[in-house]
Amino acid sequence: xxxxxxxxxxxxxxxxxxxxxxxxxxxxxxxxxxxxxxxxxxxxxxxxxxxxxxxxxxxxxxxxxxxxxxxxxxxxxxxxxxxxxxxxxxxxxxxxxxxxxxxxxxxxxxxxxxxxxxxxxxxxxxxxxxxxxxxxxxxxxxxxxxxxxxxxxxxxxxxxxxxxxxxxxxxxxxxxxxxxxxxxxxxxxxxxxxxxxxxxxxxxxxxxxxxxxxxxxxxxxxxxxxxxxxxxxxxxxxxxxxxxxxxxxxxxxxxxxxxxxxxxxxxxxxxxxxxxxxxxxxxxxxxxxxxxxxxxxxxxxxxxxxxxxxxxxxxxxxxxxxxxxxxxxxxxxxxxxxxxxxxxxxxxxxxxxxxxxxxxxxxxxxxxxxxxxxxxxxxxxxxxxxxxxxxxxxxxxxxxxxxxxxxxxxxxxxxxxxxxxxxxxxxxxxxxxxxxxxxxxxxxxxxxxxxxxxxxxxxxxxxxxxxxxxxxxxxxxxxxxxxxx
Amino acid sequence: xxxxxxxxxxxxxxxxxxxxxxxxxxxxxxxxxxxxxxxxxxxxxxxxxxxxxxxxxxxxxxxxxxxxxxxxxxxxxxxxxxxxxxxxxxxxxxxxxxxxxxxxxxxxxxxxxxxxxxxxxxxxxxxxxxxxxxxxxxxxxxxxxxxxxxxxxxxxxxxxxxxxxx
Numbered sequence: 001x002x003x004x005x006x007x008x009x010x011x012x013x014x015x016x017x018x019x020x021x022x023x024x025x026x027x028x029x030x031x032x033x034x035x036x037x038x039x040x041x042x043x044x045x046x047x048x049x050x051x052x053x054x055x056x057x058x059x060x061x062x063x064x065x066x067x068x069x070x071x072x073x074x075x076x077x078x079x080x081x082x083x084x085x086x087x088x089x090x091x092x093x094x095x096x097x098x099x100x101x102x103x104x105x106x107x108x109x110x111x112x113x114x115x116x117x118x119x120x121x122x123x124x125x126x127x128x129x130x131x132x133x134x135x136x137x138x139x140x141x142x143x144x145x146x147x148x149x150x151x152x153x154x155x156x157x158x159x160x161x162x163x164x165x166x167x168x169x170x171x172x173x174x175x176x177x178x179x180x181x182x183x184x185x186x187x188x189x190x191x192x193x194x195x196x197x198x199x200x201x202x203x204x205x206x207x208x209x210x211x212x213x214x215x216x217x218x219x220x221x222x223x224x225x226x227x228x229x230x231x232x233x234x235x236x237x238x239x240x241x242x243x244x245x246x247x248x249x250x251x252x253x254x255x256x257x258x259x260x261x262x263x264x265x266x267x268x269x270x271x272x273x274x275x276x277x278x279x280x281x282x283x284x285x286x287x288x289x290x291x292x293x294x295x296x297x298x299x300x301x302x303x304x305x306x307x308x309x310x311x312x313x314x315x316x317x318x319x320x321x322x323x324x325x326x327x328x329x330x331x332x333x334x335x336x337x338x339x340x341x342x343x344x345x346x347x348x349x350x351x352x353x354x355x356x357x358x359x360x361x362x363x364x365x366x367x368x369x370x371x372x373x374x375x376x377x378x379x380x381x382x383x384x385x386x387x388x389x390x391x392x393x394x395x396x397x398x399x400x401x402x403x404x405x406x407x408x409x410x411x412x413x414x415x416x417x418x419x420x421x422x423x424x425x426x427x428x429x430x431x432x433x434x435x436x437x438x439x440x441x442x443x444x445x446x447x448x449x450x451x452x453x454x455x456x457x458x459x460x461x462x463x464x465x466x467x468x469x470x471x472x473x474x475x476x477x478x479x480x481x482x483x484x485x
Numbered sequence: 486x487x488x489x490x491x492x493x494x495x496x497x498x499x500x501x502x503x504x505x506x507x508x509x510x511x512x513x514x515x516x517x518x519x520x521x522x523x524x525x526x527x528x529x530x531x532x533x534x535x536x537x538x539x540x541x542x543x544x545x546x547x548x549x550x551x552x553x554x555x556x557x558x559x560x561x562x563x564x565x566x567x568x569x570x571x572x573x574x575x576x577x578x579x580x581x582x583x584x585x586x587x588x589x590x591x592x593x594x595x596x597x598x599x600x601x602x603x604x605x606x607x608x609x610x611x612x613x614x615x616x617x618x619x620x621x622x623x624x625x626x627x628x629x630x631x632x633x634x635x636x637x638x639x640x641x642x643x644x645x646x647x648x649x650x651x
Binding site for chain 1 (some may be wrong): 494499501505513529530531540577578585587630
């Protein structure tokens with residue numbers, strides 16, 4: 001009996017174990033089956049149009065109903081994550097009546113007081129901070145201390161969703177609306193803007209195709225293409241899809257100035273995109289934004305020329321668009337979408353760099369930071385040489401002749417614009433490393449020439465060796481040298 | 486043997502497990518992984534880019550996925566298929582994998598040996614010289630990265646040259 005009993009409980013235990021195992025197996029198989037089913041459904045790319053979109057709907061949350069994944073990523077531009085040189089971290093601040101922001105980005109003026117000297121007498125010497133995500137563009141502009149300078153409505157072009165505003169103020173004619181906004185006061189124009197950049201600013205509501213909505217870019221490109229011999233260029237009709245993947249960004253990530261009493265937002269591209277071409281355009285139009293209070297130099301401010309500088313780099317040359325790195329494709333289930341959380345590619349090396357570069361994430365990041373480290377070092381040298389020139393002009397104001405002073409001031413204008421241009425550019429030299437260093441080298445030279453001018457020294461004559469046909473395809477160099485060697 | 490209700494339950498459960506398992510196997514096209522058709526590797530959408538890259542590649546007419554990504558012997562081939570099959574399914578099911586998938590060191594070795602297997606005449610000649618052959622760790626794919634499936638390059642449009650230095 002005892003034996004039989006123990007055998008009985010033993011085999012019952014085995015039975016229970018087998019039941020449990022079989023049940024677990026069935027459970028696991030069904031769970032896997034459901035998972036496979038779900039993955040197969042994902043791969044079918046379902047798209048449900050629940051809202052009809054048109055050009056009167058600026059609110060991104062409405063567009064988000066049709067495109068919930070893109071919208072969700074877009075909302076994440078509130079994230080503040082820094083990289084070695086860029087990005088931003090949230091600096092807490094106490095909200096006030098005038099400025100309700102509870103967090104701001106780091107002040108770059110406090111980080112580097114040389115910027116205050118460079119921009120003395122101009123609003124940028126009052127408040128200049130790290131950039132933050134697109135989500136903050138409207139607030140950060142509305143509440144910056146630079147607003148005390150009472151800027152025109154033109155500033156709003158790139159800090160708010162403007163399609164509906166242009167259409168509303170131009171009675172359906174966006175260009176007219178643009179012209180109206182330009183010379184309104186910022187405070188008045190601001191009342192019309194509700195959202196920071198939104199879906200409608202880059203996408204056609206019917207087809208979702210990319211489109212350029214900013215008249216300043218359309219005009220700028222027309223002028224640039226005309227300078228290259230292509231007349232009547234229309235970016236919305238003639239650009240390729242891959243070009244549009246950079247052009248939509250270039251609507252705002254460029255340097256600009258406000259032209260004439262109409263304050264028309266203008267991209268200075270009639271002579272080309274190089275910094276020298278841009279200065280030549282501004283010199284020709286006698287553009288001056290302010291006089292330096294200590295040196296009297298007539299100055300212009302450069303603004304974040306990411307688009308121009310990217311164009312000088314090897315990535316642009318290889319057909320890589322802004323969005324390829326800043327909005328790389330990502331998988332959402334079975335869907336492949338572009339990442340609408342626009343930020344530094346260094347925060348998404350796998351999806352951006354590793355699409356083409358077959359090296360480890362650490363290696364690729366180290367390469368990018370090497371470029372930035374080198375740039376940062378020379379940028380500091382360039383800023384130092386600008387400080388030296390400013391101090392020299394100050395010290396020689398009474399000693400130098402008016403002609404010498406005028407020359408030195410012009411060198412300050414040129415050199416300072418170059419430094420400002422490549423420093424305001426938001427990649428710490430990465431977008432076009434060699435061009436960035438070339439610009440800094442030329443800027444340092446401008447400062448040196450300014451100091452020499454104060455001493456009455458004649459500008460040094462450059463006699464670079466002629467480059468023969470064999471080494472270069474460029475005939476221009478030889479012609480410029482009067483026939484070469 | 487006396488068939489009790491318990492035994493019947495048990496047998497039903499085991500039968501259910503086998504049945505559900507078989508259904509899952511067929512539904513997930515499990516059998517396709519035992520064959521040589523490259524489209525099996527894009528059954529799940531993760532390798533769509535690699536698959537379409539291969540369709541356009543220079544090796545399209547010469548080699549399938551298995552020719553480069555599994556060893557050229559029976560046991561090795563199915564061992565690598567089994568191990569990759571398990572880990573690919575595991576990571577696909579859990580969703581823990583990067584968007585731009587990366588080849589493992591081991592699988593890169595498989596590829597390297599596959600290159601050298603078919604192109605033995607050339608690679609042996611290279612190995613015999615001092616130029617590349619004596620350099621440790623020279624890899625065919627270091628330079629010939631695009632021969633199998635160049636999904637990166639394939640997705641790029643032509644350079645557009647908005648800017649050119651004069």
